[in-house]
Amino acid sequence: MPRIRNTIRELRAAREMTQQQLADRIDLTRQTVIAIEGDKYSPSLETAFRIAQVFGVPLEQVFQYEGKGKR
């Protein structure tokens, strides 16, 4: 099963940001931030970019795709 991992929890902790603060900045509910952090929900591309923008890092530093590539 292809999986998208993320480092949101670590990035948030480094900036002392709460889940609610992150949720407010990207117009998500706290429950959705919890689901994303727990790899239970893969956000839309737009939301993924907005999360990366909030942390000021490239997208691939926030999200990593661990599925098998197909050529």
Next chain:
Amino acid sequence: MSSLSYQERSLYGELLADLAVFVPYFVLIHTGHPSVAFIAGSITILIVAQIVLQSIIAIATRNRLKDERDRLIALRGYRAGYFTVVSLMLVGMGLLWMHSMHDQLNAGHMGLHFLSVFFAVLMLAEVVKTVAQLIAYRRPL
């Protein structure tokens, strides 16, 4: 309850109102013949119960934001509800046809029987939709 989002609370309220009306309706419909007043009364009680419960939940919840995950879960719920409507409607229409073939239905009350089946199918589909959404909130998407 504090860990639940507004959408989840709203769904639990919806389910509570649906079951509070549908369970007595389902029990009572089997004890006697359905009447238009009984079905109309059930629909009215359901609407009033939904308005009251949803108002209480809205007042009690400060953050009523709906995001992309909520919309995705809502779509999944509607898909489950749609398949329920289609499946049960076929079964219900088939049963009505079978009963009418065996003269077990009063032809004068056919419209009422259709209304009764239609209401039951809609209620069951509503419950399936709500339960599917509540499960989706607790499982990985």
